[in-house]
Amino acid sequence: MRRIVLPAVAALLLALAGPAGPVRAADGPAVHLSASQAGTGGSVTVSGTGWRPRALLMMLVCGRATPARGVIGGTNSCANGDGRAVTTGADGRFSRRLPVAEPPVPCPCVVHVATVTGARAEADTVLAVAGHPVAPLPAERSAGRLAVLSDTRLTGSGGLLTWFGAPPGRTLVFTVGNTGTSPIENPVFRVGTAHGVFAPEWDERQWHGTLAPGKKAQIELPVELSAGAHGDYTVTLRYAGRVLSEQPWGVGRPWGVTLFWILLCLVVPAALFRVGMAVVDRVRPRRPGGASHRRRLPRPTALLSRPTALLSRPTALLSRPSALLSRPTARLRPPLPRSRTDGSPAPAADPAATTPTLPWFTPDSTPGGPAGRSSAPHDDSPTSPTTPTTKGPT
Structure with a gap:
């Protein structure tokens, strides 16, 4: 009697205490439906347990x-237009109504629930869509089954061309084993690359070889993105409709492209400016007399670097007034007489005709003449004597 009562009391105490934490499924995420059969236009309530907390999920028929x-x-076999998104709670549970729609392919049908971001997780449960055609599933190619035995990794690195926008590429390396009962020949894998929350883009990669039951092999598959790709990517490996592995891939920004555009924005305007200045120099009208008569203007930097030279020139000119007065007379000197071709001497020049007349001097006081000397006597000079001076004893 005591053996029966003690287990019953222990069970009652555990029921009253309740669960100590969130309840999770032992075998991973699970999905349950409120009804196993529904018609088009109806809806079913989808509930799940054992999912990652605060995870974004997508539900599809x-x-x-x-x-x-x-x-x-x-997802090509799913009714993507009638899918619903749901976020799990802190305990990894969710519940959401899902409208029933006919998928683009015949049944058997399921409600497929998968994570959108983060680590890959998915679960399926059977749903019979009333009135939708049913067809048998395609036969499996072989009884072999592949399983990933080691962690998937991406090897390789980008080069100089990748820094300038070339398509980045890596090699997906993983080890698989055949857990089935028959050999697998030339398996075809699907490698998908997804950027952020967008759907992956799939490419088929075939491995040439035969994998016997119970054997393993290391496989390397190339992965390549589009030109100029950068950001956080996720590489997904699938085989026979099952996800074998997922690997994150952080692609750096091609800074060489940015540097190229910066240099282009600086070089092109400078080149256009130089071409424009050359064209202006060509079409500018020239002064008569050719390039030898062009006046060279002093450079502003040369004038600013020698302020004392600019200030010293006026003082030099003011200190030499005789030079200012002698220049006009030097320009008015007559040309020297030339000899004739017949050998006879040239006529002498008339001194009266060659005497220059300046506007600020009277004709009888021309500089250099007898009347213009300061030592000659004048009639109107009160200090100069009118009588000639006598010579001294010889």
């Missing part, structure tokens, strides 16, 4: 799928 084999054909 997909055809040609089973929980064991997954969705054959990916």
Whole structure:
């Protein structure tokens, strides 16, 4: 009797105490439906447990799928236009109504729930869509089954061309093993690259070789992005409709392209300015007499660097008034007489005709003449004597 009562009391105490923390499914995320069958236009309530807290999920009705084999054909077999997004709570649970729509392919159908961001997680549950055609699933190519035995990694690095916008590329390296009962020949993998929350772009990569049951092999598949790609990417590896691995990939910004545009914005205007100045120098009218008569203007920097020279010139001119007075007379000197071609001497020049007449001097007081000397006597000079001076004894 005591053996029966003690377990019952312990169970009652545990029920009254309640769970100590959030309840999670032991085998990963799970999905449950309020009804296993519904018609087009109706709705079902989808609830899930064991998901990552605060995770964004997408719910879709997909055809040609089973929980064991997954969705054959990916999201192309789902009614993407009638999907719903939901965010899990702090305990990893969620509940949301999902409208039932006909998928683009025949049933068997499932409700496919998968994470949008972060670590990949997905779960399927069977849903019978009333009135939608049903077709058998395509036969599996072989009874072999691949499983990833080691962590997937991306090897390689970008070069100088990648820094200038060339397509970045890496090599996806992973080790798989055949856990089935038959060999697998030339398996075809699907490698997808997704940028942020956008859907991945898939490319098929075939590995040439045969993997016997119970054997393993290291496989290397090339991965390449578009030109100029940068940011956070996610590389997804799939085989036979199942996700084998996911690997994050951070691509740096191609700063060489930015540097090229900066230099282009600086060099092109400078080149256009020089071409324009050359054209202006060509079409500018020239002064008569050719390039030899051009006056060279002093450079502003040369004038500013020699302020004492500019200030000393006026004082030099003022200190030499005789030079100012002698220059006009030097310009008015007559040309020297030339000899004739017949050998006869040239006529002498008339001194009266060659005597220059300046506007500020009277004709009888020309500089250099007898009347213009300061030592000659004048009639109107009160200090100069009118009588000639007598010579001294010889």
